[in-house]
Amino acid sequence: MLQSACTKNTLTGKSQLSLVSEKDMQSLSSTQYSDFIKTHQVVALSNSQAAMVKRVGVKISQAVDKYYTDKGNKAVLNGYAWEYNLVKDSAVNAWCMPGGKIVVYTGILPVTLNETALAIVMGHEVSHALLQHGNQRMSESLIQQLGGVALSVAISKKPAETQNIFMNAYGIGTEVGVMLPFSRKQELEADKYGLIWAAMAGYNPNEAIPFWERMQKLSAGQAPPEFLSTHPSDETRIQKLKQYLPEALKYYGK
Ligand SMILES: [Zn+2]
Numbered sequence: 001m002l003q004s005a006c007t008k009n010t011l012t013g014k015s016q017l018s019l020v021s022e023k024d025m026q027s028l029s030s031t032q033y034s035d036f037i038k039t040h041q042v043v044a045l046s047n048s049q050a051a052m053v054k055r056v057g058v059k060i061s062q063a064v065d066k067y068y069t070d071k072g073n074k075a076v077l078n079g080y081a082w083e084y085n086l087v088k089d090s091a092v093n094a095w096c097m098p099g100g101k102i103v104v105y106t107g108i109l110p111v112t113l114n115e116t117a118l119a120i121v122m123g124h125e126v127s128h129a130l131l132q133h134g135n136q137r138m139s140e141s142l143i144q145q146l147g148g149v150a151l152s153v154a155i156s157k158k159p160a161e162t163q164n165i166f167m168n169a170y171g172i173g174t175e176v177g178v179m180l181p182f183s184r185k186q187e188l189e190a191d192k193y194g195l196i197w198a199a200m201a202g203y204n205p206n207e208a209i210p211f212w213e214r215m216q217k218l219s220a221g222q223a224p225p226e227f228l229s230t231h232p233s234d235e236t237r238i239q240k241l242k243q244y245l246p247e248a249l250k251y252y253g254k
Pocket residue numbers: 124128182186187190230231
């Protein structure tokens with residue numbers, strides 16, 4: 001049966017809904033990630049864009065590692081086995097599953113335009129994973145759609161639904177169902193920490209402003225990018241990003 005399940009997130013120190021343990025999320029993510037990689041066209045590292053995704057991913061993960069180590073929280077990252085892949089897909093999208101499993105779609109590169117903006121995007125996605133936003137979203141869906149059963153029960157009784165809930169919780173396009181947007185609060189949190197990872201990784205966090213302006217321009221088009229349906233954006237985001245910049249800049253160029 002459903003138990004009241006809240007855990008404290010290491011980054012924010014705030015308590016949040018999580019029906020699923022981080023360990024279970026990471027193990028589910030490991031399976032789902034390798035399935036995704038097997039069924040999509042991964043761009044070889046000989047390609048300069050794929051190499052760029054890896055280069056940014058390595059630097060961001062090193063920044064996260066350093067931040068957690070400096071705060072005495074390195075153990076939180078024990079289950080992390082970072083992976084960074086560029087997949088050939090025209091969708092404007094990117095995501096990170098728990099345990100540091102990152103995918104960038106080739107479709108987002110014309111919007112990022114440069115390596116620094118890519119670091120802004122990847123920093124943002126990594127933050128969603130570290131902040132356990134997918135876990136919160138998955139927990140909410142398990143309650144709404146499957147009556148709050150335990151993950152093991154959900155997987156054994158309703159494998160397809162459970163898989164779909166998981167993919168949806170991480171902003172990964174699925175055939176079924178509508179993509180759930182991250183909440184505004186989750187978006188702002190991911191922006192705040194994402195800027196710090198990018199800055200620590202050696203990328204100028206100021207680039208977040210022109211990047212999000214480019215992304216928002218696309219929302220006026222006929223087919224708004226998938227990324228914006230899961231990461232809703234408005235004027236508030238740009239204003240908040242500007243507020244977060246001074247803090248992030250303290251980590252830049254150190
Ligand atoms: Zn987001």
